[in-house]
Amino acid sequence: MGTFGPTHWIIIAVLVLVLFGAKRLPDAARGLGRSLRIFKSEISEMQSDGSEPAPASSPAPAPAPQELPASQPVSRAPQAQVNPEVHKA
Numbered sequence: 001m002g003t004f005g006p007t008h009w010i011i012i013a014v015l016v017l018v019l020f021g022a023k024r025l026p027d028a029a030r031g032l033g034r035s036l037r038i039f040k041s042e043i044s045e046m047q048s049d050g051s052e053p054a055p056a057s058s059p060a061p062a063p064a065p066q067e068l069p070a071s072q073p074v075s076r077a078p079q080a081q082v083n084p085e086v087h088k089a
Helices: 006-020 024-051
Strands: none
Touching: 006 024
Protein backbone atom coordinates (compact mmCIF):
# COMPACT_ATOMS: atom_id res chain seq x y z
CA MET A 1 0.00 0.00 0.00
CA GLY A 2 2.82 2.44 0.81
CA THR A 3 5.23 1.85 -2.10
CA PHE A 4 4.89 1.79 -5.85
CA GLY A 5 5.39 -1.51 -7.59
CA PRO A 6 6.93 -2.02 -11.04
CA THR A 7 3.53 -1.96 -12.72
CA HIS A 8 2.73 1.40 -11.12
CA TRP A 9 5.97 2.89 -12.47
CA ILE A 10 5.27 1.51 -15.96
CA ILE A 11 1.79 3.03 -15.96
CA ILE A 12 3.18 6.39 -14.81
CA ALA A 13 5.88 6.30 -17.52
CA VAL A 14 3.33 5.53 -20.24
CA LEU A 15 1.08 8.36 -19.04
CA VAL A 16 3.96 10.84 -19.05
CA LEU A 17 4.97 9.70 -22.53
CA VAL A 18 1.41 10.10 -23.83
CA LEU A 19 0.88 13.49 -22.16
CA PHE A 20 4.15 15.15 -23.13
CA GLY A 21 5.17 13.23 -26.25
CA ALA A 22 8.43 11.51 -27.09
CA LYS A 23 9.96 14.63 -28.66
CA ARG A 24 9.55 16.93 -25.66
CA LEU A 25 10.81 14.52 -22.99
CA PRO A 26 14.54 14.65 -23.96
CA ASP A 27 14.39 18.46 -24.08
CA ALA A 28 12.78 18.55 -20.65
CA ALA A 29 15.38 16.16 -19.22
CA ARG A 30 18.20 18.21 -20.75
CA GLY A 31 16.80 21.41 -19.24
CA LEU A 32 16.43 19.73 -15.85
CA GLY A 33 20.05 18.52 -16.02
CA ARG A 34 21.30 22.02 -16.82
CA SER A 35 19.30 23.49 -13.98
CA LEU A 36 20.69 20.94 -11.52
CA ARG A 37 24.27 21.64 -12.69
CA ILE A 38 23.79 25.38 -12.23
CA PHE A 39 22.20 24.81 -8.82
CA LYS A 40 25.11 22.60 -7.69
CA SER A 41 27.69 25.14 -8.85
CA GLU A 42 25.90 27.97 -7.05
CA ILE A 43 25.68 25.94 -3.84
CA SER A 44 29.39 25.07 -3.97
CA GLU A 45 30.18 28.74 -4.66
CA MET A 46 28.12 29.81 -1.65
CA GLN A 47 29.87 27.26 0.56
CA SER A 48 33.31 28.38 -0.62
CA ASP A 49 32.37 32.03 -0.03
CA GLY A 50 31.25 31.18 3.51
CA SER A 51 34.57 29.54 4.38
CA GLU A 52 36.63 32.64 3.53
CA PRO A 53 37.31 35.10 6.39
CA ALA A 54 35.02 38.10 6.51
CA PRO A 55 36.48 41.44 5.38
CA ALA A 56 37.66 43.83 8.10
CA SER A 57 35.06 46.50 7.32
CA SER A 58 31.49 45.61 6.65
CA PRO A 59 29.60 47.52 3.95
CA ALA A 60 27.32 50.33 5.05
CA PRO A 61 23.69 49.32 5.49
CA ALA A 62 21.22 50.53 2.88
CA PRO A 63 19.32 53.67 3.89
CA ALA A 64 15.76 53.22 5.05
CA PRO A 65 13.08 54.33 2.58
CA GLN A 66 11.76 57.84 3.15
CA GLU A 67 8.20 58.17 4.40
CA LEU A 68 5.88 61.12 3.90
CA PRO A 69 5.33 63.21 7.01
CA ALA A 70 1.88 62.77 8.52
CA SER A 71 1.11 66.51 8.28
CA GLN A 72 1.33 66.59 4.46
CA PRO A 73 -1.72 65.16 2.67
CA VAL A 74 -1.26 63.03 -0.38
CA SER A 75 -2.42 64.85 -3.50
CA ARG A 76 -5.03 63.11 -5.60
CA ALA A 77 -6.18 63.66 -9.14
CA PRO A 78 -9.48 65.55 -9.38
CA GLN A 79 -12.51 63.33 -9.81
CA ALA A 80 -14.80 63.77 -12.79
CA GLN A 81 -17.92 65.77 -12.06
CA VAL A 82 -21.23 64.15 -12.95
CA ASN A 83 -23.83 66.42 -14.49
CA PRO A 84 -27.16 65.47 -12.87
CA GLU A 85 -29.24 67.00 -15.72
CA VAL A 86 -27.77 64.56 -18.25
CA HIS A 87 -28.92 61.56 -16.28
CA LYS A 88 -32.55 62.63 -15.83
CA ALA A 89 -35.08 60.40 -17.51
